[in-house]
Amino acid sequence: MKATTTWTQGISSVITDNRGHETIVDLPEAKGGQDLGPTAFELCLMSYSGCVNTIFNIVSKKMRFEFTALEVDTIGHQxxxxxxxxxxxxxxxxxxxxxxxxxxxxxxxxLKICPVGVLFHQAGVNTTYKIMRLQKA
Incomplete structure (x- = not known):
């Protein structure tokens, strides 16, 4: 696994996963960027959210239950x-x-096996969770 970051302009860069996927990272205008994409720090929190969603999908299939909608918010505090x-x-x-x-x-x-969550846990970040049922429209 490898990631490569290439500066593009100002403070923004393009990060690739070397499998053909890329994302732009930048800073908000108030911090000197052009706001062309999330900050690397925001991307870290976004990765946690995406990882929980992905691993929950895998685990739920093993537990033999289905869902029709799934959303995961991660809210980081400093x-x-x-x-x-x-x-x-x-x-x-x-x-x-x-x-x-x-x-x-x-x-x-x-949460025990989510690789991004494991990194957060090993770094001493306290994680709490809440489950809510979506209301059918």
Whole structure:
């Protein structure tokens, strides 16, 4: 696995995964950037959200339950002027017929094996979670 970052202009860069995918990182205009993409720090939190969503999908299939909608928010906090995240809240919203217990079990298993979450945990970031059922329209 390899990532390559190439400066493009101003403060912005393009990051590639060397499999043909890329994203732009930049800073907001208020911090001297052109706001062409998320900051690298925001991308880190976005990665956690995406990882939880992906791993939850895999674990739920193994647990044999389906859902019709799944959304994951990650909210990062930097307490006491910390340079990085000190706490992350994971909010999972789901539409499923599965029991609350099954959803919670799946999320707990997900958080234990989500590679990005494991990195956050090893860095001492406290993670809490909340599960909400999506309302059918």
């Amino acid at each position: 307490k006491d002027g910390a340079a990085t995240f000190t706490d992350v809240e994971v909010e999972l919203r789901i539409d499923t017929e599965a029991s609350d217990e099954k959803i919670e079990s799946c999320l707990e298993k997900t």
